[in-house]
Amino acid sequence: MSAQREMKEKNHWHKPVTIIITVIGVMAIVALVTVAVLQNRPLSQKYKYGIVMDAGSSHTALYIYAWPAEKDNNTGRVEQTHSCKVKGPGISSYASNPSKAGESLRVCMQEAKQLVPANHHSETPLYLGATAGMRLLNLEDSSASDRVFHAVEGALQKFPFSFQGARILSGQEEGAFGWVTVNYLDDRLKQGLETKGALDLGGASTQISFVSDTFDGSESPDNNVNFRLYGNDYNLYTHSFLCYGKDQALRMTLAQQTLSGPGSILDPCFHRGYTDTKNYSVLYDSPCVSKMKPQNATPTFTHKGGGDFLQCQDVIKRIFNFTHCKYNQCSFNGIFQPFLQGQYGAFSAYYFVMDFLNLTDTSIPLEDVKEKLKRYCATPWSELTQQHGNIKYLAEYCFSGTYIVTLLTEGYNFTSQTYPTIKYIKKIKGSDAGWTLGYMLNLTNMIPAEAPDTPPLPHAGYVSIVTIMAILLFVLFIVSLRPLWPRCSKQPHII
Numbered sequence: 001m002s003a004q005r006e007m008k009e010k011n012h013w014h015k016p017v018t019i020i021i022t023v024i025g026v027m028a029i030v031a032l033v034t035v036a037v038l039q040n041r042p043l044s045q046k047y048k049y050g051i052v053m054d055a056g057s058s059h060t061a062l063y064i065y066a067w068p069a070e071k072d073n074n075t076g077r078v079e080q081t082h083s084c085k086v087k088g089p090g091i092s093s094y095a096s097n098p099s100k101a102g103e104s105l106r107v108c109m110q111e112a113k114q115l116v117p118a119n120h121h122s123e124t125p126l127y128l129g130a131t132a133g134m135r136l137l138n139l140e141d142s143s144a145s146d147r148v149f150h151a152v153e154g155a156l157q158k159f160p161f162s163f164q165g166a167r168i169l170s171g172q173e174e175g176a177f178g179w180v181t182v183n184y185l186d187d188r189l190k191q192g193l194e195t196k197g198a199l200d201l202g203g204a205s206t207q208i209s210f211v212s213d214t215f216d217g218s219e220s221p222d223n224n225v226n227f228r229l230y231g232n233d234y235n236l237y238t239h240s241f242l243c244y245g246k247d248q249a250l251r252m253t254l255a256q257q258t259l260s261g262p263g264s265i266l267d268p269c270f271h272r273g274y275t276d277t278k279n280y281s282v283l284y285d286s287p288c289v290s291k292m293k294p295q296n297a298t299p300t301f302t303h304k305g306g307g308d309f310l311q312c313q314d315v316i317k318r319i320f321n322f323t324h325c326k327y328n329q330c331s332f333n334g335i336f337q338p339f340l341q342g343q344y345g346a347f348s349a350y351y352f353v354m355d356f357l358n359l360t361d362t363s364i365p366l367e368d369v370k371e372k373l374k375r376y377c378a379t380p381w382s383e384l385t386q387q388h389g390n391i392k393y394l395a396e397y398c399f400s401g402t403y404i405v406t407l408l409t410e411g412y413n414f415t416s417q418t419y420p421t422i423k424y425i426k427k428i429k430g431s432d433a434g435w436t437l438g439y440m441l442n443l444t445n446m447i448p449a450e451a452p453d454t455p456p457l458p459h460a461g462y463v464s465i466v467t468i469m470a471i472l473l474f475v476l477f478i479v480s481l482r483p484l485w486p487r488c489s490k491q492p493h494i495i
C-alpha cells in the first residue's frame with residue numbers, strides 16, 4: 001500500500017500544475033487553429049451584379065453578370081447568371097416607330113428586376129451597347145438613330161437599376177471586347193497565357209481580333225488596340241467589317257446577282273425548288289447595297305434556288321475586293337491584316353450556322369467541310385422542309401455555310417492547315433462568348449492593369465500549415481515533459 005501511495009505521489013501527471021499547463025497548452029492550440037480558420041476565411045459570399053444589353057442588328061439580348069463582392073478587382077470570377085432574348089427584331093428596325101423599340105425591351109428588363117435581388121437594384125449598373133444595325137441606321141439617318149436611342153433610354157430609365165447610358169460601340173470596341181471576353185473566361189489574361197483570337201459574325205458586321213507578334217500598330221494604327229491587363233501588355237490587331245455580317249452579306253450577294261434588274265434570278269446559294277418573290281426596294285434598303293440599286297427594274301423579282309456550292313462561292317467572292325492593298329498584306333477591301341497567329345474562338349452566327357450544319361468539329365478537314373456543304377446545298381428544298389419543318393433561317397444555311405468558309409479562307413486567309421486552329425464556340429464556362437462581358441469588365445474597371453497582390457498561400461494551405469505546426473508544438477510540449485512521465489506500471493517490482 002505504501003509503495004502504491006509513493007507511486008501516486010511520483011506521478012506528476014496528477015499534479016495540479018501539470019494539469020493546468022496541459023489544459024492551457026490545448027486551449028492555446030485550439031485558439032490558434034480557430035484564429036487561423038476564422039481570420040483568413042473568405043468573407044461570406046455577397047454578390048454584385050451588372051447588366052448589359054446587346055442591341056445587335058438582328059436582335060437584342062440582355063445579360064446579367066454576377067461576381068463575389070470582395071473580388072471586384074481580382075480573379076476571373078465574373079459569371080453570366082442569366083440571359084434573355086428580346087422578342088422581335090433589333091432596335092434599328094424600329095426607326096419608323098421608336099417607342100416600340102423601348103417597349104420591346106420591357107419583358108427582359110422585368111425579368112432582370114426579378115432576378116437581381118431588390119437591395120442591389122440601385123447599385124447595379126445597366127449598359128446598352130448597340131452594334132452594326134445602329135451603325136448603319138446612323139449612317140443612313142442619324143436623327144432616326146437618335147430617336148431610337150431616346151426611346152430606349154426612356155424605357156430603361158424607368159427601371160430601378162443604375163442606368164449608365166445607351167451608345168453605339170465602334171467596330172474596334174466590338175472586336176476588342178469580344179477578344180477580352182474569350183480570354184478572360186478562358187483564364188488566359190490573369191495567368192498571362194498565350195491568348196486566343198476572336199472571330200465574331202453578326203447580322204450586319206463581322207470582327208476579327210488577335211494578338212500578332214509582327215504587328216505593332218505602326219502599319220495601320222486604326223487596327224491597333226493596346227491593353228495592359230494583369231501586368232501584361234497586349235498588342236491587339238482588330239478589324240470590324242461593316243456590311244459583312246451574315247444578313248448584309250446575303251443582301252450584297254443578291255445585289256451582285258440583280259445589278260441589271262432582272263425579273264428573276266437562279267441563285268446558287270439557295271436550294272433547288274426554293275422560290276420566293278422579293279421586292280427590289282426592300283432588298284436595296286440598306287447603305288450596304290443602296291448605291292447598287294438597279295434603275296428601271298420591275299418592283300419585284302423571282303428568287304429561285306440553284307443549289308450549287310461552287311457557284312455560290314463564286315458569287316460570294318464577288319462581294320470581296322482583292323484588287324488593292326497598300327500594305328504588306330491585306331485581308332480584303334484593302335484592309336491590313338497581319339499573319340494569322342495562334343488559336344481562334346469563332347462565335348455568334350459562326351456557331352449558330354456551323355452547329356446547324358453539324359460542322360462545328362474543326363478536326364474535319366476543310367476539304368471535307370466543303371464537300372459536305374456541296375452536298376447540303378444540292379439537297380432539294382422540299383427534302384429540307386420535310387426534314388426540318390418551317391424553321392427560321394432554314395433557306396439561308398447553304399448561303400451562310402458557304403459564306404463562312406469563303407470569309408475565313410478567301411477573306412482572312414485561313415488554309416487547310418490553319419482551319420483546325422478555329423474552334424466554334426457558343427459559351428465558355430456558362431457565359432456566352434460575345435463583346436458584352438468584356439465591355440462591362442472594362443467599364444467597371446474590373447480587370448486591373450497590374451497583377452493583383454495575391455497571398456503567398458491559398459486559405460486552405462494556410463490553415464493546414466497552422467494546424468500541423470500547432471500539433472507539432474503540442475507533441476513537442478508533451479515530449480518535453482518526459483522527465484515527469486510516470487514509470488511503466490507493468491514493472492513487476494512496483495506491484
Ligand SMILES: Nc1ccn([C@@H]2O[C@H](COP(=O)(O)OP(=O)(O)OP(=O)(O)O)[C@@H](O)[C@H]2O)c(=O)n1
Pocket residue numbers: 055056057058059090131132133201202203204205206245246247348349352353393400
Ligand atoms: N439559329 C440561328 C440564329 C441566328 N442566325 C443568324 O445569325 C445572325 C445573328 O447573329 P448575331 O450575332 O445575333 O447578330 P447581331 O448581334 O444581331 O448583329 P450585329 O452583331 O451585326 O449587330 C443573323 O444573321 C441570323 O440570321 C442563324 O443563322 N441561325
Ligand SMILES: [Ca+2]
Pocket residue numbers: 056057131201202203348
Ligand atoms: Ca453581335
